Amino acid sequence: MIPFNFQYCRPSTLAEARDAFRQLQNEGKRPMYYAGGSETITMCRAGSIQPGAVIDIKKIPECNGISEHEDSLDIGAACTLNQIKDAKLFPLLGLICGRIADHTNQCRITIGGNVCGTIIYRETSLPLMLSDAQISIWGEEGLKTVPFQSMFCGRMELAPGELVTKLHVPRWALHAPYFHAKHTAQEKIDYPVVSMAALVHNGLRIAFSGLASRPFRSVRLETILNNTQESVTSRVEKAARLLQEHAYGDAEASGAYRIFVLKNTLTSLLEELNHG
Ligand SMILES: Cc1cc2nc3c(=O)[nH]c(=O)nc-3n(C[C@H](O)[C@H](O)[C@H](O)COP(=O)(O)OP(=O)(O)OC[C@H]3O[C@@H](n4cnc5c(N)ncnc54)[C@H](O)[C@@H]3O)c2cc1C
Numbered sequence: 481m482i483p484f485n486f487q488y489c490r491p492s493t494l495a496e497a498r499d500a501f502r503q504l505q506n507e508g509k510r511p512m513y514y515a516g517g518s519e520t521i522t523m524c525r526a527g528s529i530q531p532g533a534v535i536d537i538k539k540i541p542e543c544n545g546i547s548e549h550e551d552s553l554d555i556g557a558a559c560t561l562n563q564i565k566d567a568k569l570f571p572l573l574g575l576i577c578g579r580i581a582d583h584t585n586q587c588r589i590t591i592g593g594n595v596c597g598t599i600i601y602r603e604t605s606l607p608l609m610l611s612d613a614q615i616s617i618w619g620e621e622g623l624k625t626v627p628f629q630s631m632f633c634g635r636m637e638l639a640p641g642e643l644v645t646k647l648h649v650p651r652w653a654l655h656a657p658y659f660h661a662k663h664t665a666q667e668k669i670d671y672p673v674v675s676m677a678a679l680v681h682n683g684l685r686i687a688f689s690g691l692a693s694r695p696f697r698s699v700r701l702e703t704i705l706n707n708t709q710e711s712v713t714s715r716v717e718k719a720a721r722l723l724q725e726h727a728y729g730d731a732e733a734s735g736a737y738r739i740f741v742l743k744n745t746l747t748s749l750l751e752e753l754n755h756g
């Protein structure tokens with residue numbers, strides 16, 4: 481049960497969403513955008529947030545649909561993980577979507593909610609960072625499309641009232657060789673101890689969730705791993721040394737354990753690459 485009342489709005493255009501946000505904010509209602517609602521409802525129930533109004537974005541056409549274009553695959557921010565997985569158009573992203581939560585929740589959680597949420601894992605951000613995706617954002621100055629990584633530093637840097645409408649993945653990434661490994665403490669559907677995603681495109685590109693307090697992609701790490709003059713063991717040791725001070729520890733797994741998992745996972749990946 482949610483122990484307080486709140487206003488629910490369901491705009492059908494971007495302009496209505498922006499106007500609703502502005503008006504509700506002026507009324508002091510602390511409005512929030514609402515997509516799958518999985519995080520918002522859990523946090524309202526727990527009492528960690530208390531919005532006076534939510535603005536449901538699922539009826540807005542610009543936030544919906546998956547479409548192929550000459551240069552990109554466009555994914556609406558309100559698309560669910562299950563829609564993305566079933567579309568089978570970006571295999572790495574589809575695989576990651578299929579490994580978040582269970583099927584029931586995958587039919588509800590949206591990609592926009594996953595990258596914009598406060599829960600630290602945001603695993604769908606990994607393929608977006610690796611593919612140099614672009615992101616479209618609707619705000620006071622209209623619609624802008626910018627590199628995903630210019631707005632995402634482990635979490636989305638949105639101004640109040642800004643709404644993510646679409647993600648644009650360049651076409652090369654849809655066919656690039658990929659790798660994903662997700663290790664959890666107990667159940668398959670748990671949050672990751674380490675989730676590692678990689679794309680091969682002019683060398684290895686690699687990004688992580690669970691290992692640190694935010695998802696990240698590191699160019700320094702990629703330089704180490706792409707140095708094929710060195711043995712797999714030596715590259716993995718260097719990678720572990722680079723990352724160990726950032727390793728995240730909580731009740732699920734200590735930082736040292738996450739680094740242990742990282743080393744095994746990286747070794748498997750580099751050996752797989754060595755074997756073509
Ligand atoms: C059982 C379970 C297991 C899970 N396991 C994992 C896991 O292993 N890895 C992982 O990464 N995630 C996992 N998740 C998902 C994650 O924890 C969040 O619940 C989910 O990503 C939120 O998505 P949503 O669409 O439900 O967002 P909502 O609850 O609707 O919104 C979340 C936040 O994002 C904002 N928001 C939503 N859409 C937009 C938008 N388009 N523009 C701007 N702001 C927006 C909202 O205002 C809110 O602040 C799990 C969830 C569940 C229920």
